[in-house]
Amino acid sequence: MSQTDTETRGARASRAPIDPRLLRRARAMRGFLALGGLLGLLQTASIIGFAWFVSVLVTGAIDGQSVAELSGSFAALAAMVLLRAFTVWAMDAAAAAGAARVKSQLRVSVLAGIRKLGPSWTAQRGSAATATLVGPGLDALDGYFGKYLPQLILTAIATPLLVIAIFLNDWLSALIVAIALPVIPLFMVLIGMATQAVQRKQWDALQHLSGSFLDVVGGLATLKIFGRERRQLTRIRTVTESYRSETMKVLRLSFLSGFVLELAGSLSVALIAVTIGLRLLDGDLTLGVGLFVLILAPEVFLPVRNVGAQYHAAAEGVTAAADVFDVLEQAEALPKQQTAAAASTAAPSTAVAAARGGTLRLQDLSVHRGDRLIVDRFSAEFEPGTLSVLAGPSGAGKSTILAALLGFVPFDGTVSLGGLHALRRDDVAWSGQNPALGSGSVAENVALGGRLAPGSAERAELLERSMRLAVASGIDPELTLGVGGAGLSGGQAQRVGLARAFYRWQERSTPVLLLDEPSSALDAETEARLLGSLREAADAGAIVIVVSHRQAVLAGADRIVWLETVHVD
Known part of the structure; x- marks a missing residue:
């Protein structure tokens, strides 16, 4: 397998929502996805239930129902709030546990791969770059599991179910959602492509900084003997400035993407709200249905927007994981008879x-x-x-x-x-x-x-x-x-x-x-x-x-x- 083929396949995998190599090489990933799917289904049910009982309570109060008559709806609403809080907490706990298990499995695998590739490969790559990959690189998967992946799971489950719930109550609002919703993923794809490029430069700058600092520390005694230790300040300052610059580019892109996603989502919800308001005035829509759809509309766009926002938190971990998979593939490509x-x-x-x-x-x-x-x-x-x-x-x-x-x-x-x-x-x-x-x-x-x-x-x-x-x-x-x-x-x-x-x-x-x-x-x-x-x-x-x-x-x-x-x- 050529290096170009490895890099090409790694780039394609890193652009996918979930790198399929994670599923193949980290068994803990599969369990987390199954548990995340169950929790996402429960959270979606709590969102629909919350919207339904809020609309029931509002319309009931307007119709003059007493507190006693609405007590059942109040209890159901409280149950929906507690269920959503539980699912959010459980998803965070599952993400932390899943990240720890996946990182452990990947570290064991990559260390075995590095051992097979041998010291000559490590010397060529650089011990600092290798240590950065196995250490901080894989630690960055915490953002992938803790923020990005839960939102991705929730989006895959909640978004279609919420659209169906809206469609069953008001087909026109569902049509507006179906037309406006793809705009956000389109922005996410474009932003993701740009993010991948700047994130790769930031990751390379971090590895360069680690290697440069290790070189200076390793040769500090020799530098002091010849009185050259202070000349390395300029080199370290230059490399650090390069890393700072690349990091700021990532942050600027993160803020810009967040603004674009929020704007697209807000305009879509506003469009639905305006149409619902006009139809309520004309009497074409009942208040209960209007409230139910209006409460659900932001929830449809929220997971999609959060996926785009959290992609930046996960980008460094995804980039490091792609490098880990490249190391494993290089180790597997070595013929067995060539490692005496x-x-x-x-x-x-x-x-x-x-x-x-x-x-x-x-x-x-x-x-x-x-x-x-x-x-x-x-x-x-x-x-x-x-x-x-x-x-x-x-x-x-x-x-x-x-x-x-x-x-x-x-x-x-x-x-x-x-x-x-x-x-x-x-x-x-x-x-x-x-x-x-x-x-x-x-x-x-x-x-x-x-x-x-x-x-x-x-x-x-x-x-x-x-x-x-x-x-x-x-x-x-x-x-x-x-x-x-x-x-x-x-x-x-x-x-x-x-x-x-x-x-x-x-x-x-x-x-x-x-x-x-x-x-x-x-x-x-x-x-x-x-x-x-x-x-x-x-x-x-x-x-x-x-x-x-x-x-x-x-x-x-x-x-x-x-x-x-x-x-x-």
């Missing part, structure tokens, strides 16, 4: 367990990034118990091969472990160039994703052994780190990341240990001790593959696989 380590993480079968002691084979592995060929038909075999080093110039595709083995990038070719064309996540322990540490203790970072219970003796023993293998025994496991692992030097952070890989290798008995430039921030003595740990892992039967250009690592390897940069004519 993205296979099932369920307990291994007997055949898979037997394959863990076998050779890791890469056959004609090719990786593209856009139109660029990074790795061209790479083939190699890695035996258990060996320490292999992938070496070569920068840009030769060393880290890309590791990313393919981890399932982070799609590839062509085959990867097999012990003869099986599947490399499972539980088959791999790895550490990248960026240790990617988070807030919490060193021990929590090392045991991230582990299965052993915190505080258990087995976990403590495994932590100690992993820290020793990573030459990180001098780092206090209880040391609390800040955001991004703040509190450690570059070399210490690298060793904590290595300890995490050793922890996983030992806890899950992974047959493959992948390390990307594990000693780039280490001194010679620490590097030599780390090489001893890698040799220990290989002697234990692991397939150890290291990306490195360091001479000490190359000298200590059992095998060196040299890669050359791919040249495309």
Whole structure:
């Protein structure tokens, strides 16, 4: 599926009153629509009942009926008021609950899709844009469920029923309503098309602002070192001004559309009121029927007008949801065989367990990034118990091969472990160039994703052994780190990341240990001790593959696989 096809289908779906992809991908949506339909039917009944009993009470009072004679109508009118109040409250409660469930389901789905697409896709899109989409973007669905969708349901149910009720009492007023009513949806379509364009620009501006702010925060230390931190003020100010400008365009369009819809609805109701007044004077219409129709007429136009007004509250959430569906469709478009380590993480079968002691084979592995060929038909075999080093110039595709083995990038070719064309996540322990540490203790970072219970003796023993293998025994496991692992030097952070890989290798008995430039921030003595740990892992039967250009690592390897940069004519 091409990106253009995805965008075209997403644009068509976002222009629909209800995106059909919401119904397919969020099961909670269907329950909300069913409940909303029932509540909308009850609310319509309360509106008709209210108009009927008000007209009965007014005409009865004019005819001289006593309060006692009208008490039944008063009670019925109060019941209609309470019923309408209950349905409005119930619709709000159902909308809040439905929004929470749908957002939860979509977040689970999109996170799974992002996981399948891998870090390379996230890096290309931008982590800030992805976080904005999964966080504030989906939170904007509250406006869609809380304001827009209830009005849409009420419009679909109430409008035709109210028109029928008017027709049964006065066909001429119903004819005027039928002629005037389509004018409002026509304005809504035109306004909706304009709103979609400006809302998309606002959403893009918000993602750009998030990415720019994240870039500045991430590089603030470097900027301060070179005294350039204040120069970023202009950049942030420019991006913020762009977002403010796009937001104001959305607000101006919202106010303008509200005015147009109110004007169209008011003129339509006024036309009905004038005709009813003239016919009452001529005696062609009774007062009871006239009052009943006159009370119902604004209620016919009110849901339609509210749908147009609330569309703007929902537009941001609809735009974000369309982006979510595009992410899911991109993930589903990936061929299953092109995500090696993205296979099932369920307990291994007997055949898979037997394959863990076998050779890791890469056959004609090719990786593209856009139109660029990074790795061209790479083939190699890695035996258990060996320490292999992938070496070569920068840009030769060393880290890309590791990313393919981890399932982070799609590839062509085959990867097999012990003869099986599947490399499972539980088959791999790895550490990248960026240790990617988070807030919490060193021990929590090392045991991230582990299965052993915190505080258990087995976990403590495994932590100690992993820290020793990573030459990180001098780092206090209880040391609390800040955001991004703040509190450690570059070399210490690298060793904590290595300890995490050793922890996983030992806890899950992974047959493959992948390390990307594990000693780039280490001194010679620490590097030599780390090489001893890698040799220990290989002697234990692991397939150890290291990306490195360091001479000490190359000298200590059992095998060196040299890669050359791919040249495309």
